[in-house]
Amino acid sequence: xSVASVVVVxxxxxxxxxxxxxxxxxxxxxxxxxxxxPGGNLITREWLAAxxxxxxxxxxxxxxxCFRGKVYVNEATYGGGxxxxxxxxxxLPLRLGSHVETTDVSTFARAKSDEExxxxxxxxxxxxSALRNDVSSxxxxxxxxxxxxxxxxxxxxxxxxxxxxxxxxxxxxxxxxENAHFVQLxxxxxxxxxxxxxxxxxxxxxxxxxxxxxxxAQAGFAAVKKMLRPGVSVAEANEEFMRHMDPLNDHVYxxxxxxxxxxxxxxxxxxxxxxxxxxxDLLRIGCGLGGAEAPxxxxxxxxxxVFVKPRAESSAAMAEIGITxxxxxxxxxxxxxxxxxxxxxEGGGNSRGAILDDxxxxxxxxxxxxxxxxxxxxxxxxFPLDDDDxx
Numbered sequence: 001x002s003v004a005s006v007v008v009v010x011x012x013x014x015x016x017x018x019x020x021x022x023x024x025x026x027x028x029x030x031x032x033x034x035x036x037x038p039g040g041n042l043i044t045r046e047w048l049a050a051x052x053x054x055x056x057x058x059x060x061x062x063x064x065x066c067f068r069g070k071v072y073v074n075e076a077t078y079g080g081g082x083x084x085x086x087x088x089x090x091x092l093p094l095r096l097g098s099h100v101e102t103t104d105v106s107t108f109a110r111a112k113s114d115e116e117x118x119x120x121x122x123x124x125x126x127x128x129s130a131l132r133n134d135v136s137s138x139x140x141x142x143x144x145x146x147x148x149x150x151x152x153x154x155x156x157x158x159x160x161x162x163x164x165x166x167x168x169x170x171x172x173x174x175x176x177x178e179n180a181h182f183v184q185l186x187x188x189x190x191x192x193x194x195x196x197x198x199x200x201x202x203x204x205x206x207x208x209x210x211x212x213x214x215x216x217a218q219a220g221f222a223a224v225k226k227m228l229r230p231g232v233s234v235a236e237a238n239e240e241f242m243r244h245m246d247p248l249n250d251h252v253y254x255x256x257x258x259x260x261x262x263x264x265x266x267x268x269x270x271x272x273x274x275x276x277x278x279x280x281d282l283l284r285i286g287c288g289l290g291g292a293e294a295p296x297x298x299x300x301x302x303x304x305x306v307f308v309k310p311r312a313e314s315s316a317a318m319a320e321i322g323i324t325x326x327x328x329x330x331x332x333x334x335x336x337x338x339x340x341x342x343x344x345x346e347g348g349g350n351s352r353g354a355i356l357d358d359x360x361x362x363x364x365x366x367x368x369x370x371x372x373x374x375x376x377x378x379x380x381x382x383f384p385l386d387d388d389d390x391x
């Protein structure tokens with residue numbers, strides 16, 4: 001098949017950019033090269049290490065260039081992960097030619113493969129279950145979630161039967177705060193080599209008002225989970241959630257659904273309440289929650305992660321995804337799911353970098369929504385880590 005266009009995705013110098021990780025399925029710094037056919041279908045996906053700059057440039061520059069069509073290179077801006085945007089001066093260098101355009105490549109990171117989606121859901125399930133087991137420290141959280149020996153609970157196999165031998169493949173983060181109204185628990189797990197991660201958050205209410213409020217929120221989250229399918233808008237999900245809340249006494253901050261996967265918050269909805277869910281979206285259900293009696297105390301709730309699959313009755317749903325559905329699940333020519341691209345050496349090993357603060361930041365980009373908290377904004381929350389977290 002002839003190549004119609006090439007997309008080059010370069011990482012920053014640490015391989016930490018969430019969009020890069022989502023496209024290349026690795027935390028190692030380097031370059032991803034995606035070659036598309038005339039119809040927008042992916043032909044090959046290849047990964048090259050950070051020292052492969054010359055090989056990448058030889059594809060489209062110089063007299064012996066093997067491709068002279070349109071080439072797109074990711075622009076030097078932050079995007080996708082963390083919700084913020086701005087100049088990124090740390091991207092790996094790349095020489096551009098006259099037929100090369102810089103572009104926002106975050107759209108290619110939106111669709112997730114089956115492996116990525118199932119991994120993220122499994123990590124979140126482990127994390128939220130550990131938090132609900134009343135863990136009080138990062139070592140307890142990691143032990144209960146991943147299966148390390150936990151003397152307090154007498155467990156050695158973990159809640160989900162994961163052996164302790166496999167726990168070294170993951171990084172973890174944990175935080176516990178307390179006020180007069182509730183205990184806030186937040187924990188995250190990240191796959192060591194690919195960077196797929198979870199960011200779970202729940203509370204333990206200490207007053208009857210907060211117990212009732214939390215119950216309303218959980219009922220709302222369950223209702224939103226049932227309705228998620230391709231075509232549902234952000235506004236519709238917000239409206240369904242708010243049907244379960246007390247509009248006078250419950251203050252809700254942020255949209256109830258947002259993208260996740262390689263960052264706590266991936267900004268694919270772009271703050272647009274009319275944006276719609278697509279097949280292969282990986283969505284987190286949650287919000288910031290406060291009360292009229294104590295507006296300065298706000299809880300963070302990241303209760304569910306849902307991987308949206310195409311409607312079974314419509315094969316056309318997959319075709320509508322177009323070029324963003326490049327993620328393969330083992331089919332020939334697409335490189336497979338996480339850790340399986342066309343290039344040698346990609347995805348292997350166990351990168352031991354910490355989960356970055358911006359990866360574990362709040363999902364709530366400062367904005368206001370009618371009926372969603374009266375126009376207040378939620379202050380971004382970051383998840384500090386120290387060296388002890390890299391167990």
